[in-house]
Amino acid sequence: MTQNIHFSEEGKQAEIPIKKANYKSYIIWGSVAVVLIISLFIWAPWSSGLYNKFAISKQMSVTERGESAGVLTKAAELYNSGDYTAARKIMQTEYMSNPQDPLLSYYFSITLIKNSQEHEARTVLKKLYEGESAFKYDAAYYVALSYIKQDNKKEALIWLSKIPQGTPNYEKAKELSGKL
Template sequence: MMYEEKLLTVARYLEGDMEPQEKQQFETLLQSDQELQDLLDAYKNVHQTLKMKIAPSQEDKDVEATLTSFGKQYFKQGAIPDTAKDAKVISLSSYMKWISVAAILIVGLFVWAPWNTDLYERYGISKEMSVVERGDGNKNNIEKAADLYNAGDFDAAGKILEKEYLADTANSLVAYYYGITLIETNKADEARRILIGLYAGKSVFKYEAAYYIGLSYLKQNNHAQALEWLEKIPQGSPVYEKAQELIKKIR
């Protein structure tokens, strides 16, 4: 099933425009199709964001005509997608309605790309910053940064880690987690400069750094660069399996 056809099918499913047999077939397919599951979640998010409306203005008529033309790029007039062949035949006008909806959502998904953020969150490997704490109860700056990082306050953690990094750029643990806080606070260019330095050296974080460089590009919807960095991670490295999973999601 082509991507656009999947999106159309998801739209019709969530809007209650399927016959019972087709709905059952869709739900069976949904259980084993991760891309379909992701589109289902994405549709819900974007549909709510766009707050689509129908109004009889000339502007709306122009948009409708544009969307209808857009939809015809994917479906020949009178054709019914394979998933509906065994279901009740639905009129062309009904399909054109959902092609228009799908077209709007294709644009919405392209602009907002909500699954990129979802994938970034889902495939983040360093959810916690682990440091060896002293037993005297007096925390040093790195320990304080770790507490803030683990609480999700990346801005505050980053400010502490920035000072520590500037004081000792050879500290790979500080550089690695500082880079991640920069990605989290949307300072990807600066983050990549630091993480590329780790990747170019012999740090224990070498391939984790490459992984997060890939994630930083994914977060910006730059799939080509994300793939390029994820593919640098060799088999046998701790993050290889995770990187391979993510590569399949992006492609």
């Protein structure tokens, strides 16, 4: 410890001890701050994941006629408001009675993905992809997204490669492939 000499108001000499800075504690706290900052940039909680960034946000609309129209209209309202759990329950019942309906299959599979039932969703989506529905390549895109949600980049890339140029999701699929 060093001492510094000061003079009091009366002109008398007084010694006041001065502590040396503890650089070791500055280094430790500085290191902790750097680690926290780096962790925030890696984790990036303000940044949505690839699934959320690349998911297609379409509104579900129902043009069905007959007795299931009212039920599907209610499911569409729930789906469009973001209540995927309630929408899934309604659509599951309808899907079980009409699994060949491509519109219902497509939106039902999305509610499954939103409810973390990716494997079940892929079963429905793969049937759509194998058929001749207008949702064929949308189904392939969502199969890829379901794999992304589960952090399976290899399978996601396989499904993204099945989306041909000239289809509505081709550009998004290409961009997403580049990010993987």
